[in-house]
Amino acid sequence: MAAADQETHASGVRPRSYQDESYLHGFLGNVDDLQKNGVLQDVVLEVEGRRFPCHRLVLSAASPYFRAMFTSDMAESRQKTVVLQGLEMRVFEEILSYIYSGTLHVSLDKVQPLYHAADLLQLDYVRDTCSSYMAMNVERSTCVDLYKFADVFSMDNVRKACLRGIARHFTEVASSEEFCSLSVNQLTEIISHDELDVKEETTVWEAVVRWVQHSREDRLHHLPSILPHIRFNLLTPYNMVAILDHPLVREDPGRSAIRNVVKGTSNLKKRFGMETLEMALLFADRTKEMLWINPEEGKYIRCHYDISPFIGAATSDNDIFILAEGSRKKHALFKYNHVGNKWEQKSSLRRDLVDSDDLHLFENLIEVDGHLFYLLLTSSVVVLKKYNQHTNKWQTCSTPQHDGRFNYCAAVSCNQHIYLFKDNDIQCYNPRADQWCRKTGSNYIPKENKAVAMGTEIFCTDMFFDKTLVYDTEADSWHEHPGWQKTGYGIENITLFALENKLHAVVDGWVDPGTDGARRVDQVLLYDRCEGVWKELSVLPEGRWFMYVPMFPVARMYLPYLNTQGAASTQGTQSE
Secondary structure (H helix, E strand, O other), X not given: OOHHHHHHHHHOOOOOOOOOHHHHHHHHHHHHHHHHHOOOOOEXXXXXXXXXXXXXXXXXXXXXXXXXXHXXXXXXXXXXXXXXXXXXXXXXXXXXXXXXXXXXXXXXXXHHHHHHHHHHHOOHHHHHHHHHHHHHOOOOXXXXXXXXXXXXXXXXXXXXXXHHHHHHOHHHXXXXXXXHHOOHHHHHHHHOOOOXXXXXXXXXXXXXXXXXXXXXXXXXHHHHHHHHHOOHHHOOHHHHHHHHOOHHHHOOOOHHHHHHHHHHOOOOOOOHHHHEEEEEEEEEOOOOEEEEEEHHHOEEEEEEOOOOEEEEEEOOOOOEXXXXXXXXXXXXXXXXXXXXXXXXXXXXXXXXOOOOOOOOEEEEEEEEOOEEEEEEEEOOOEEEEEEEOOOOEEEEOOOOOOOOOOOOEEEEEEOXXXXXXXXXXXXXXXXXXXXXXXXXXXXXXXXXXXXXXXXXXXXXXXXXXXXXXXXXXXXOEEEEEEOOOOOOEEEEEEEEEEEOOEEEEEEEEEEOOOOOOOEEEEEEEEEEOOOOEEEEEEEOOOOOEOOOOOOOOEEEEEHXXXXXXXXXXXXXXXXX
């Protein structure tokens, strides 16, 4: 036993260390005040012609780069003014703000030069924060640019996020100007991925052709090294002949080698998009079962999950969300994991303002331009919240005018806006401006209606399905089509959905075949726009399906991931 320990036990009192948190925060605050007041500054840093008076001690403590500059025998250690090359003035201003205050402000327009500056000045926290920010904010419009930047600086987390974004939006990304600026190594890395969301391999070939022709003389010699990453064996014989006869192959001096590469490709694995099918998701009533359907393809896949949702929505990025009742005062938000065929809890949604005795209650999840919104309407409350996937938080948005009275309502995302139909009133929400406006009301709006959007039009029906009403969002006008010419069918509920750009309906009701008595049937209908009539398509598999949802979520499903045996689960953590 050490002497110090003996002394401790002999006296019965252990030594302790204390840390003054207020001193630590106060010290940094005092240093920031010195900088703002221009006190005790002993060096001037010049960036793009602008002079920044600073403190050598503070700079050296914050950055190994400055510590080496001011404590070594470098010429800068003796200079009163030091010119810094390779930095942007606006970015260095942000860097200095962080050094003196500990607060960092990051935005998409300056995150790349900010990372570059942090890398040069060896500011690990700034560099890591920028890297995480880029990885969390990959969008289809930025994924190629961020991918190239991440490749230069070897940021694996950002590269992987960008590759996922590029694969998900490959067709659109491959048509962009940014795609043509990729290096040959970057191009081959992208097109070699199994996760490319393409229906046909010709899309990959066409993307390569576009890339080569963007700078034909410089890139044509790369073609033999690129072609093995195209899965020519997945093409039809007709498309294969067309490619072999393409000018890039036919006119190139090394065409025999290229032809051998084309004919010798043997990767048989299909791309992600080749095995996807657009499907609608139905919830079960009082059971933890869900049904994925594509009636025209004859696909009905049952899955069991440990969750009982009541509304859902799919985003343009093919993310599927559902809300399930967690308690009387709280909903739980779940996101579907395609690969694991399971639901992962993401967030909770408070409902403190809802009166449990309120008979008029309308709730919906609505997707607008890739973003998720929750709308709640009661006799006394109206709430609109926007969900941020990156922060896992809900943001309160402006709400429509509401006098507390309504008998029926519907809310639909269309043309990058939310349309709220309440009795004979129409209100429109613009998410980008966070503003509501009124549209022309109409007696056309049917009572107890369900609605769904296709293109710039919103389709809805009345409760008896006698009419199909169409609202043109651009013309702000209604027109009417016939409903379902039913015979011997009693309707209890109707839910509309758009699948593969075709209008569908599931009608929940009773059919009376005669002497055997009435039986329950969930009939799937398809609307023929050319003939203007509803046609009976199929009957849902036996089960008690929940038909009170505003609409069914529709998403592209990767069929091999769906567990047709039905044993799937949920996982996740709650957050406010």
